[in-house]
Amino acid sequence: MASATDTAELPVVAAAATLPTDDPHPETDGHRWGMVIDADKCTGCQACVVACQSENNLALNEENRVIERRAKTWIRIERYWEGEWPNAKARFLPVLCQHCGNAPCETVCPVWATYHNPDGLNVQVYNRCIGTRFCANACPYSVRYFNFWEPEWPSPMDRQLNPDVTVRTKGIVEKCTFCIHRINRTKRQADRDGRPVADGEVEPACVQACPTTALVFGDLNDSDSKVSELSHSKRAFTLLEPLGTAPAITYLKKVDPSHVDEHEEHGH
Amino acid sequence: MLDSFRALLPRLSPKQLIVISGLGAVLGGGAIAPVILLIVLGAMGGTITGPPEQPIAFDHAVHAGKAGIACEFCHRGIPVVENTATALGAPVSAAATIPSVEQCMFCHSVVATESPEVQKIRAAWETGTPIEWVRVHRLPDHVDFVHDPHIRALAETHPSFTTAQICATCHGDVASMTEVEQVRALNMGDCQGCHRENSAPLDCAVCHK
Structure with missing residues (x-):
């Protein structure tokens, strides 16, 4: 864990000085999809990781891939140890594409393979990507993954691919889409029924799989939605906030008396 | 080469220009003709190739x-x-x-049962083998x-x-x-x-x- 002094030495002020002046969330009539992740509810069970892996046709991460640090999971659970044995505590933080309002990945792509769509999503167009990996390097959250190999599945898992999601080839960058195929499907259905999309109707695979409802998804433009409500919680924070990326994902701080005390002691 | 064509024939689309210049090259230089032809065919990729052959001559x-x-x-x-x-x-x-074989049989259990093509449907229906239509x-x-x-x-x-x-x-x-x-x-x-x-x-x- 970084101490208070370490944090002060990071060049966050310089980054903040070069912030784009554009409004990261321009007013739109449409949706602005967002997520709230409650660190207090996350048990680190990895159900979201498994759900994402099978929903989005991600190849299995074999042991070698992990050793090579080339393992690919669009959502990963970061684990932090707090305290010393025997009073050590594990803290979990699911990290996925933050769908930033000021996305550093979008400005560096030379071919517009990644862009912000009208629904506030950071979209990756796979067949436009030429694999420069600039975006993956620009991403402060390390949630963009380059395909170093063609994806492979041991039989019979190659027969359970999701037809709504492309199988990405070697040589391109991919990342969490907020399950855009589910969003599009729900929007189509709502359009067909002649009604707006209801709050909680769209559920990405990770949100659907979470057994403790630590992950909540919805429309941030709808002030009555559950995500809007939760994102204004006192416990709310965003990852690497000083970078000014304006993420669409809000985290809720862990509620833990000992944790709070510890913070006060160290003067954070 | 494309540029000179473009200057001469500004109203043609890029694909037409490629085809024309490709044809010109084929007629002009015999040795590189197969290469040019391949490039032209590549550029035309995704265009219509005619009806595929189906297992049953459905009309x-x-x-x-x-x-x-x-x-x-x-x-x-x-x-x-x-x-x-x-x-x-x-x-x-x-x-x-694509309709199931059962749907064909709605009518073809009584309609045109003597036709050899309908016989193929009947055979598929009776043996339970799917008809491998070409998409x-x-x-x-x-x-x-x-x-x-x-x-x-x-x-x-x-x-x-x-x-x-x-x-x-x-x-x-x-x-x-x-x-x-x-x-x-x-x-x-x-x-x-x-x-x-x-x-x-x-x-x-x-x-x-």
């Missing part, structure tokens, strides 16, 4: 044309809109779907095409259209085709052109998955 001109059977009577994945003559209440699926319209895997919004949009903008006319917008006059073939390029330019004309969304993520 749309007879069924959809002469008999006047509505498209959605057999292709039951087509969503029901007001224009559809036979509102079957089909479940909405992304694809129009005519196939979009790339990275395209998320769903029939429903397109049919609804066309039904809204053209209230007088019948289902067959709606389908013909992209599939051509299938009712006059003995062997069905692809009539439109159905590549990204084709899709986008139509989306622009009809103020349909142009966001990449609407079609690309």
Whole structure:
């Protein structure tokens, strides 16, 4: 864990000085999809990781891939140890594409393979990507993954691919889409029924799989939605906030008396 | 070479220019002719290649044309809109779907049972072997095409259209085709052109998955 002094030495002020002046969330009539992740509810069970892996046709991460640090999971659970044995505590933080309002990945792509769509999503167009990996390097959250190999599945898992999601080839960058195929499907259905999309109707695979409802998804433009409500919680924070990326994902701080005390002691 | 052509013939499309310059090169230089031809064929990739050979000589001109059977009577994945003559209440699926052998047998257990092609259907029905129809319209895997919004949009903008006319917008006059073939390029330019004309969304993520 970084101490208070370490944090002060990071060049966050310089980054903040070069912030784009554009409004990261321009007013739109449409949706602005967002997520709230409650660190207090996350048990680190990895159900979201498994759900994402099978929903989005991600190849299995074999042991070698992990050793090579080339393992690919669009959502990963970061684990932090707090305290010393025997009073050590594990803290979990699911990290996925933050769908930033000021996305550093979008400005560096030379071919517009990644862009912000009208629904506030950071979209990756796979067949436009030429694999420069600039975006993956620009991403402060390390949630963009380059395909170093063609994806492979041991039989019979190659027969359970999701037809709504492309199988990405070697040589391109991919990342969490907020399950855009589910969003599009729900929007189509709502359009067909002649009604707006209801709050909680769209559920990405990770949100659907979470057994403790630590992950909540919805429309941030709808002030009555559950995500809007939760994102204004006192416990709310965003990852690497000083970078000014304006993420669409809000985290809720862990509620833990000992944790709070510890913070006060160290003067954070 | 392309530039000189472009100066001479400014009104031709890039693809036409490629074809013309390709033909010129083929006629002019015999040695590199096969190479140029391959480049030209490559540039024309995705264009229409004629009707594929089907396992059974199913004739749309007879069924959809002469008999006047509505498209959605057999292709039951087509969503029901007001224009559809036979509102079957089909479940909405992304694809129009190929009818099952059972559906052929609705009629062909009594109609034209002596025809050798119908005999093939009967054989498939009795042995339980699927008929391996060759797909005519196939979009790339990275395209998320769903029939429903397109049919609804066309039904809204053209209230007088019948289902067959709606389908013909992209599939051509299938009712006059003995062997069905692809009539439109159905590549990204084709899709986008139509989306622009009809103020349909142009966001990449609407079609690309």
